[in-house]
Amino acid sequence: MSTDTRPTTARRTLRIALASTAAVSALLLTAGCSAIQDIVPNKTPQKHFDAYSDAPRSGESEDLAFFMPKWVPEDAKDIDVRLHVSQPGYVIGFASKDGVDVDDCTPLDESYGGTAMTADFLPEELPTKGLVTCGDGRAVTEIDGRWYGWTTKDAIPGQDDTQTMHGTEH
Secondary structure: OOOOOOOOHHHHHHHHHHHHHHHHHHHHHHHOHHHHHHHOOOOOOEEEEEEHHHOOOOOOOOOHHHOOOOOOOOOOEEEEEEEOOOOOOEEEEEEOOOOOOHHHOEEOOOOOOOEOOOOOOOOOOOOOOOOEEOOOOEEEEEEOOEEEEEEEOOOOOOOOOOOOOOOOOO
């Protein structure tokens, strides 16, 4: 009697699948987190700009998500921006000698739920009073000589919600 010891098609397919899975796992382990981040997009990217002139402005860049709000002064430097790509969330921090022209802004009577997202460059404690909004739905204030702006958890009435993604389907 002869016994056929050749693997069946199903067994060959299973072996190939297992070998491929092992190879991909080994690649991810040796490549580290950077390979995983390339596969799973970052929903809360963060960027740094040394100066206002280095940052994109609305309408003139392919990277419009990181554009400078109109209220950011042109002398701004050491600019950090973090945003959420699919829901309300934008945080900015920068240094400026001129500062934000708060005369063009409206005082806020409350904090509207605080910041919609966090960022490592934000102070641990954000004020709930003395905030202004400058027409784009973000709370703005100066803390220890540095300016910060953030999208609030709750929409600020009468503001341009297209900048903050409040009121859009996520």
